[in-house]
Amino acid sequence: MSDARILVVDDDPQIRRVMRMTLVARGYMVSDAKSGEEALEAVRNENYDLVLLDINMPGIGGLEACRLIRASSEIPIIVLTVRSAEKDKVEALDAGADDYVTKPFGTPELLARIRAALRRAPLLAEGLPETLLLGDLEINFSTRRILNGKTEFSLTPKEIDLLRCLASNRNSPVPHTKLLQTIWGPDYGGEVEYLRVFVNHLRKKIERDPSNPRYLLTVPRVGYQLHIPPKR
Amino acid sequence: MNINLGTRYLKVLRTVCALALIAVVTFLYSSVFSVNTTTVALTYLLVVLAIATVWGLFEAVAASVLGVICFNYFFLPPVGTFTIADPQNWVALFVFLVTAVIASHLSTRAKERAEEAIQRQHELERLYALSRNLLLIDNPSELAKQIALQVAQAFEPEGVAFLDRSTDRVYRAGPKDIPTDEGKLRDVAVQGTVWHEAASAITVMPISLGGRTIGSLAIQGSSVSETAQHSIANLAAIALERARAQETASHAEAVRQSEELKSTLLDALAHEFKTPLTPIKAAVTSMLADGSCNPTHQELLRIVNEETDLLNSMLTEAIQMARIEAGKLQLRTSPHAVSALLGPTLEKLRGALEGRKVEVHIPEDLPLVMADPELVGIVLWQLLSNAIRYTSPGSAFAVRARAQDDAVTMSVADCGPGIPKQEQSHIFEKFYRSKDHRDLIPGTGMGLAIAREIVRAHGGKIWVESEPGKGAEFSFTLPLAGKEVAP
Numbered sequence: 001m002s003d004a005r006i007l008v009v010d011d012d013p014q015i016r017r018v019m020r021m022t023l024v025a026r027g028y029m030v031s032d033a034k035s036g037e038e039a040l041e042a043v044r045n046e047n048y049d050l051v052l053l054d055i056n057m058p059g060i061g062g063l064e065a066c067r068l069i070r071a072s073s074e075i076p077i078i079v080l081t082v083r084s085a086e087k088d089k090v091e092a093l094d095a096g097a098d099d100y101v102t103k104p105f106g107t108p109e110l111l112a113r114i115r116a117a118l119r120r121a122p123l124l125a126e127g128l129p130e131t132l133l134l135g136d137l138e139i140n141f142s143t144r145r146i147l148n149g150k151t152e153f154s155l156t157p158k159e160i161d162l163l164r165c166l167a168s169n170r171n172s173p174v175p176h177t178k179l180l181q182t183i184w185g186p187d188y189g190g191e192v193e194y195l196r197v198f199v200n201h202l203r204k205k206i207e208r209d210p211s212n213p214r215y216l217l218t219v220p221r222v223g224y225q226l227h228i229p230p231k232r
Numbered sequence: 233m234n235i236n237l238g239t240r241y242l243k244v245l246r247t248v249c250a251l252a253l254i255a256v257v258t259f260l261y262s263s264v265f266s267v268n269t270t271t272v273a274l275t276y277l278l279v280v281l282a283i284a285t286v287w288g289l290f291e292a293v294a295a296s297v298l299g300v301i302c303f304n305y306f307f308l309p310p311v312g313t314f315t316i317a318d319p320q321n322w323v324a325l326f327v328f329l330v331t332a333v334i335a336s337h338l339s340t341r342a343k344e345r346a347e348e349a350i351q352r353q354h355e356l357e358r359l360y361a362l363s364r365n366l367l368l369i370d371n372p373s374e375l376a377k378q379i380a381l382q383v384a385q386a387f388e389p390e391g392v393a394f395l396d397r398s399t400d401r402v403y404r405a406g407p408k409d410i411p412t413d414e415g416k417l418r419d420v421a422v423q424g425t426v427w428h429e430a431a432s433a434i435t436v437m438p439i440s441l442g443g444r445t446i447g448s449l450a451i452q453g454s455s456v457s458e459t460a461q462h463s464i465a466n467l468a469a470i471a472l473e474r475a476r477a478q479e480t481a482s483h484a485e486a487v488r489q490s491e492e493l494k495s496t497l498l499d500a501l502a503h504e505f506k507t508p509l510t511p512i513k514a515a516v517t518s519m520l521a522d523g524s525c526n527p528t529h530q531e532l533l534r535i536v537n538e539e540t541d542l543l544n545s546m547l548t549e550a551i552q553m554a555r556i557e558a559g560k561l562q563l564r565t566s567p568h569a570v571s572a573l574l575g576p577t578l579e580k581l582r583g584a585l586e587g588r589k590v591e592v593h594i595p596e597d598l599p600l601v602m603a604d605p606e607l608v609g610i611v612l613w614q615l616l617s618n619a620i621r622y623t624s625p626g627s628a629f630a631v632r633a634r635a636q637d638d639a640v641t642m643s644v645a646d647c648g649p650g651i652p653k654q655e656q657s658h659i660f661e662k663f664y665r666s667k668d669h670r671d672l673i674p675g676t677g678m679g680l681a682i683a684r685e686i687v688r689a690h691g692g693k694i695w696v697e698s699e700p701g702k703g704a705e706f707s708f709t710l711p712l713a714g715k716e717v718a719p
Binding site: 012014015017018019021022025082085086103104105106107108109110111191192193196211220221 | 503515
């Protein structure tokens, strides 16, 4: 994956400079943009494999740019946040980001995230059914779409991977570490907090009442479990 | 003395006039007009009534006596003689006297009441002027000075003295200095009872509001009635209380605005300072990960990385503190296992914990707690990094959790130098840094203050148990999650 094309979007020239150097040294091809508007322009005109998007930018800002990019593209987006409060992370995910990194970050951490985002095929066992029925929801793993009665919406690749991993261990708990490493890669393992943000985010999409989930359950001290109700 | 002579003289004059009136009537009826005795008697009665109403009892009694004598001599048969034995005389005299007494009595009372009413009105006007002047003053110390002055101006007593208990100062005003010493003023203020010395016409009153005595006021002179004195004392109390409340309110407002400004400034500054840290850390970690530097450079880079992290955490703390102070702390609690709260923090400190022994004692069956995991993580991070910072590299520390009543107590215990008793109550204060460690261990002094705010917001308590030389154990409580099951 080292010849992937990455778009770096940040209004701070020093950050763009450092990122360019470190990413190029790893073999990536780098373009940069100074603002949300420029990023949208760039994504429209060229093909990129990943977008690194800073949240704190003047103009339309990072979150809005994220939403707009996501509206017309499936391209992986990693958001760079300054505030590490959970609600800011959730906001980023809600806006369509695949992942987030808090500034200031260590380069190895960023590179691990980039690798995880670029990896398309999850390390999962095959032999899973293509669709899953959870109450009123019909989840299609290959199209990554959920049908809820009349409404239909899509899940991000990571979200589908998470559901798949939990579904393949149906009704039994999957430890945090296993989930993290299966979906994000071997560089991960201990970021339980991180996983929690993702799970909460996914619950908002598939649970009728996210604070009282029926399907995506927390198993205290262990991990998470997907409760698939038996077919009637 | 002068006044007495004057009134006496007036009285004598009036009596003479009264007698003269009777004489005139007698003359008129005996020599000029011809009337029957009833008319004469009634006319005398009228004169006595008039004299009693307009002048007074003494004059009226004199007129009555003369009237009876004249009536007897000039009009009652046999005319020209005194017939004392005749009971008719006594009836007449009796009637005249009773009329005189009653009429003069009623008239004096009416006059007195009218005078009282006028006096009261004057006093009210003066009280009004005093209240207007006093209530305009906002500054309490200025007001204290002005009270004596204004009272002297409004009521013109011989002397005024005012003791302000809060500053223990005495202010005097008026043409003369009251011969009361300050001790007396203080006594009255302490005991709260009025002291009056009739001889020198000095009254010392306590000034109290809401049951507390806030001062005392001494007035010399009889120009101020007792009711007015009480009113003045009340007015002074109200004015003082008002001025003080005003000052407190504006001071509190100023403090609040200053705090808000500080918080906003802190938040803005911290974010600004964090911006350059991003490229610094990215560059340094990139070089470290590269591995192509010689060992010395590797070590130097590691130092730069550690210091960057330190700077970052100090700025984060500053931002947190600013947010907490600005009241923007939002708690989002849900049931959690204590071990799940601890795990991420231990992970974050993995690097700092290298080579250190951490014992974790958390029972398997510990009940769930209601906690905001992010914020409790901050508390644990603070306690653990303090334990790391303030103890020597070889010493171990322990993290424990136990259930107690309706809460779970978590504690971090170390074998460090311990904390002296007199410092233990201060360490949770903002910006407090121990004198012994200030120069050796960097920090902003806000960590424990932040931890305390977070624990309090959860409804818990945080405290330390320590003895110098025997390490320290920081503990805090979190409420149980009850019978709810975690989602």
